[in-house]
Amino acid sequence: MKRLLPIILVLVLLCSTAFAAGFEVPAEGYDGSEVTVRFYSQQGSTLQGVLNTYIAEFNQLYPNIHIEHTTLGDYDGVRDQIVADISVGAQPNVAYCYPDHVALYNLAKSVQTLDALIDSTVTVTRADGSTEILGLTDEQKADFIEGYYEEGRQYGDGLMYTMPFSKSTEVLYYDKTFFDANGIAVPTTWDEMEQVCAKLKELDPQSIPLGYDSESNWFITMCEQYNSPYTSATGDHYLFNNETNRAFIKRFADWYSKGYVTTQKLYGAYTSGLFTATTGVRSYMSIGSSAGAKYQRPTANADGSYPFEVGIATVPQVSADNQKVISQGPSVCLFKKGNPQEVVASWLFVKYLITNVEFQAEFSMASGYVPVLKSVAENEVYADFLAKADGGNYIAVLECGTIPLQQWGGAALSQSLTLADGAYATLTSSTSSGTLSIGGEEVDANDPGLNIVVYNHETGQVVDAIACNMEEKVLDKKTGETGLMPVLRR
Numbered sequence: 001m002k003r004l005l006p007i008i009l010v011l012v013l014l015c016s017t018a019f020a021a022g023f024e025v026p027a028e029g030y031d032g033s034e035v036t037v038r039f040y041s042q043q044g045s046t047l048q049g050v051l052n053t054y055i056a057e058f059n060q061l062y063p064n065i066h067i068e069h070t071t072l073g074d075y076d077g078v079r080d081q082i083v084a085d086i087s088v089g090a091q092p093n094v095a096y097c098y099p100d101h102v103a104l105y106n107l108a109k110s111v112q113t114l115d116a117l118i119d120s121t122v123t124v125t126r127a128d129g130s131t132e133i134l135g136l137t138d139e140q141k142a143d144f145i146e147g148y149y150e151e152g153r154q155y156g157d158g159l160m161y162t163m164p165f166s167k168s169t170e171v172l173y174y175d176k177t178f179f180d181a182n183g184i185a186v187p188t189t190w191d192e193m194e195q196v197c198a199k200l201k202e203l204d205p206q207s208i209p210l211g212y213d214s215e216s217n218w219f220i221t222m223c224e225q226y227n228s229p230y231t232s233a234t235g236d237h238y239l240f241n242n243e244t245n246r247a248f249i250k251r252f253a254d255w256y257s258k259g260y261v262t263t264q265k266l267y268g269a270y271t272s273g274l275f276t277a278t279t280g281v282r283s284y285m286s287i288g289s290s291a292g293a294k295y296q297r298p299t300a301n302a303d304g305s306y307p308f309e310v311g312i313a314t315v316p317q318v319s320a321d322n323q324k325v326i327s328q329g330p331s332v333c334l335f336k337k338g339n340p341q342e343v344v345a346s347w348l349f350v351k352y353l354i355t356n357v358e359f360q361a362e363f364s365m366a367s368g369y370v371p372v373l374k375s376v377a378e379n380e381v382y383a384d385f386l387a388k389a390d391g392g393n394y395i396a397v398l399e400c401g402t403i404p405l406q407q408w409g410g411a412a413l414s415q416s417l418t419l420a421d422g423a424y425a426t427l428t429s430s431t432s433s434g435t436l437s438i439g440g441e442e443v444d445a446n447d448p449g450l451n452i453v454v455y456n457h458e459t460g461q462v463v464d465a466i467a468c469n470m471e472e473k474v475l476d477k478k479t480g481e482t483g484l485m486p487v488l489r490r
Helices: 006-016 045-061 075-087 099-108 113-119 139-143 146-153 176-181 190-203 215-226 242-258 290-296 340-354 357-367 374-378 379-389 391-398
Strands: 036-041 066-069 094-095 123-125 132-134 168-177 210-212 262-263 283-287 310-314 329-333 405-408 414-416 426-428 433-438 441-445 450-457 459-470
Touching: 006 290, 036 329, 036 340, 045 066, 045 340, 066 340, 075 094, 075 099, 094 099, 094 340, 099 215, 099 329, 113 340, 168 176, 168 290, 176 290, 176 310, 190 242, 190 262, 210 215, 242 262, 283 290, 290 310, 310 357, 357 374, 357 379, 374 379
Parallel strands: 036 066, 036 094, 210 262, 210 283
Antiparallel strands: 094 329, 123 132, 168 283, 168 310, 310 426, 405 450, 414 426, 433 441, 450 459
């Protein structure tokens, strides 16, 4: 329990209250003055290249708005740097964020609410003489995938604190080879998870059966599954002021004391390292982002085979009547500034990225994250990207709204779909050899690619899945060519 206490304290801090604060839009909107917008993110070199292209395009429209983009090592690094900056009044203008980060920043009342900017009808003139409305049109608002958009106002006061940028989903990875060999069913509820952990501990006493990368995500997921509040804009709710929240925290502590579970902070590193281990202390299950699938596969043997087959399933639920899975992938927030032109300029930059169909398409193809705009499916390059992979059927699926797209980054995933009533599909990321036989083609199992799953949340089933290899550059904006090499078609 002594090791768990720091985690609990971190959660108390991260999920603290947010405070409402409005913004008065200047009558002129953006007045054309020289403004520097500092933007903090977490991105690899490929995504930095994509973003830099669009920063350059934005600067052609607003040459006096200078974007200073700083990429930090990871999301915690972004958070910690901003906390340090806030302490000396030097917070950035825009940053990647998660809901708990926003609650933390608002302990200092630093986050700028966005409602006045979103609803503004002020006309802004660009450098080329064209104009735009400062706020979002009704069409632009409707284009966002609703759940991603509404995440920005989950703090209880109805105000908008963040805008969606790119998204993924938390999933359960498991050692399918070991599960099958020992007749273990994949847990679909937390009660079943406890039983499976006990069984795995019995079979391998030195194991830690479950690794869960983010204890914050776990806490929020449990709150949502129990319909229990965890934070608000006014401080009405705290982490442990009800029996529901205290009960599942105690259950977690019990699992930890039995050696059933660890987390990134308790373990000291991402738990994928335990899951992919083949000797010593290891895990047989790992809960993490769908966009991180490539990190959940063990290193290949010398002959190209893999030590075990990886299965992917839905995160366990409290009840089938209230199924909830946390959305991952960053949103962006704006910070309060003494100069209102900095806030307006920051908003124009954010608006340009999040409403830009081309940027959303290119960023999605390069990152494996899900686009936040429904209209990306109608983008010619992106539609061609999907059409080459699966015949174009996912466009209609995305438009229907009830079956969201989920993208699985990393190595190609073979299909093992079970569509019986109540069953979830199993996606495997390895085979007994170094190649996959897909559609009559032999494909190197090590090839990186974009993997797409269509999941029906109403029926609890996977509708279909595809995997495709991207051996060349994802997108050349000048030519419009994607360089996509499909390896799987239904």
